[in-house]
Amino acid sequence: MSYPLSSGHVPLRFAAPSMSVSLDRIADFLGTVPLFRELDRVALRSFADITREHKYGKGTVIVSEGDPGDALYVVRTGEVKVVLVAEDGREVILGVLGVGDHFGELSLIDGRPRSAHVIATSTSSLLVLRRADFRRQVEQQPQVGWALLMELSRRLRQADGTIGSLVLLDVPGRVARVLLENATPGQPATLIKPMTHQVMSQMIGASRETVSRAMSEFQEKGWIAVARRQVTIVDRVALEARARPAL
Amino acid sequence: MSYPLSSGHVPLRFAAPSMSVSLDRIADFLGTVPLFRELDRVALRSFADITREHKYGKGTVIVSEGDPGDALYVVRTGEVKVVLVAEDGREVILGVLGVGDHFGELSLIDGRPRSAHVIATSTSSLLVLRRADFRRQVEQQPQVGWALLMELSRRLRQADGTIGSLVLLDVPGRVARVLLENATPGQPATLIKPMTHQVMSQMIGASRETVSRAMSEFQEKGWIAVARRQVTIVDRVALEARARPAL
């Protein structure tokens, strides 16, 4: 995840050096975000110009379902979760977003209220782009519109897959599915992003206990291994079969 | 849902009259589709130019999950369903599309395989726009890109809502939800698009029998009325309460 520090020449600069240096670093960062990947340095700078940075402590509610929404957020550091919250406190996790991910584009596009809560799961720093500024920039940079379409497509595919798994799979099947989705293949083993059973259960609409039992079962069968809370996939094929409807 | 028949002047026309007349009618039709609503007649004609019309008999598979996809489809007449199909034959209905709805944009945007099956539920006529042609046109007409973003946003909101209801609501709650979603307010009563219990059950991930029982319960409580297979909402407030998590 390395990228060239803006060595060489820098675009015209008028303001105080310290400010511009930080804007350069923001522009560098934006260049690593898929949404802005296609842009050249000048365009990245103009997007950096319209950002404000905000910090949120762990557990802070960043946006609430039903709020009028007029900003796009990019995670610069930390982690946030997108959740639906029922009145009795139960939570459904629609997604966990890390560095380089973004949220808030729906309200930005259609102007309707926020469709979910977003809550910081660790101390996080977010770049905020307000609607009017963002739209003006996007009109100059149609590639960003295209990148947005790609991103929404990806999410829609994922959401449809989740719906399918909720209806067609039993809980162990859904557990297998999240494991596979959060696996990063590598040597010597393919690891899984660490997360608590509680979080997994809220991602797949199950109880913590049932997830726990499924994980035990997978260990006994030798499909996964757990060492010091780090899960690794041992038998990917078996997991994939378990995650397929109607074995 | 009426719109002016192209009275008055018509844009330049070279081809055989019969062909152009039909293209004019297609352009008229496209003008009623939200995706193309912002376009002027000339632009509508240029989109009409790149369409091919296809007919599909009831039950025909129009696209299959996993296929490489490179076309956008607009429903001109009839009705189709978007479904996930498990190996054992169980089906999840992700959506039912009628006249003016469209599908296939995901593969068009990201070039990945189709994410679901689309099957004609009645004899249907579809307009097909192939990827290369469509992209070329969209580059001329950025409003269409924006309309696509609006449409994907709408669907994503809906998909997230479905996920929430699958996890947070019991079956009667989900039944109440589909009823409300398919209600068209009007005088003297707010009607619900007719659909079989079978179809409803596949939309909400439940069995036909459980849906049947929920409908009976709602009738007994006086929340809905059924006459000759036409369902009408009597007590909308009660239904809305039932469709909210954690009553």
Add this chain to the structure above:
DNA sequence: TTGTCGCCGTGACTCGGGTCACAGTGACCC
């Protein structure tokens, strides 16, 4: 009329998985 067909309603049985209640296990901090 009588068959056939697709859809609806209901009872009986079963079971996946939610809930409750605890016990165990690290990790971290006084």
Add this chain to the structure above:
DNA sequence: GGGTCACTGTGACCCGAGTCACGGCGACAA
């Protein structure tokens, strides 16, 4: 060290809802 806290593992119990099995009913064709 010991206390606190967040997480995990497991047994017991129970309920929502899936499945199976019918019977009824309206529509439509022969």
